[in-house]
Amino acid sequence: SQTIHQWPATLVQPVGSPLSLECTVEGTSNPNLYWYRQAAGRGLQLLFYSIGIDQISSEVPQNLSASRPQDRQFILSSKKLLLSDSGFYLCAWSGVDSNYGYTFGSGTRLTVV
Amino acid sequence: AQKVTQAQTEISVVEKEDVTLDCVYETRDTTYYLFWYKQPPSGELVFLIRRNSFDEQNEISGRYSWNFQKSTSSFNFTITASQVVDSAVYFCALSEKPYGQNFVFGPGTRLSVLP
Numbered sequence: 001s002q003t004i005h006q007w008p009a010t011l012v013q014p015v016g017s018p019l020s021l022e023c024t025v026e027g028t029s030n031p032n033l034y035w036y037r038q039a040a041g042r043g044l045q046l047l048f049y050s051i052g053i054d055q056i057s058s059e060v061p062q063n064l065s066a067s068r069p070q071d072r073q074f075i076l077s078s079k080k081l082l083l084s085d086s087g088f089y090l091c092a093w094s095g096v097d098s099n100y101g102y103t104f105g106s107g108t109r110l111t112v113v
Numbered sequence: 114a115q116k117v118t119q120a121q122t123e124i125s126v127v128e129k130e131d132v133t134l135d136c137v138y139e140t141r142d143t144t145y146y147l148f149w150y151k152q153p154p155s156g157e158l159v160f161l162i163r164r165n166s167f168d169e170q171n172e173i174s175g176r177y178s179w180n181f182q183k184s185t186s187s188f189n190f191t192i193t194a195s196q197v198v199d200s201a202v203y204f205c206a207l208s209e210k211p212y213g214q215n216f217v218f219g220p221g222t223r224l225s226v227l228p
Contacts, residue, residue: 043220088156101148101208102216104158
């Protein structure tokens, strides 16, 4: 069966510090991978999606970047965090093995102070 | 362009009441897929249902039921005899692909079930 792992679960970082959130998928090959952000009390905003290694599409201009160094690994990064980067970050995957659309990771709650 | 509207931002009900969450969608595709996800306070999104555009049969799963009406472009979700554990944010989503590429999410409806 397929599983998705996302870490860390919570993170408190000072303004100006770097960020690295990692997401890995197991049990499937060539998944589509996604990073979403959810600001407090808000809906889901698609940040990046990837259909393959080193193939990243950005949906919104921002202070963040994404990379996919391996087929089942998706990393969300920032060189210098802003207060506005605070939020709940969700990784998700979809693909031919995903009978029910997206499968989400457990999320990372990021607080920039 | 595809769009999903969930007009109810927040709903509060008392336990054991029935509640319906509305979802209205817009798409020009003749083939599309509709989803509902639940986001409990823990944050993880949990899949509830997927329905394709060719299947208008209503579906029931325990206390949950879904009413898909192509004529009104709606895919409403009803919880019967609500329980406190149903308290969550519920998202409706639309995709033109069966496995959810290019999802369009609605803004979500926050349901609070009071004891």
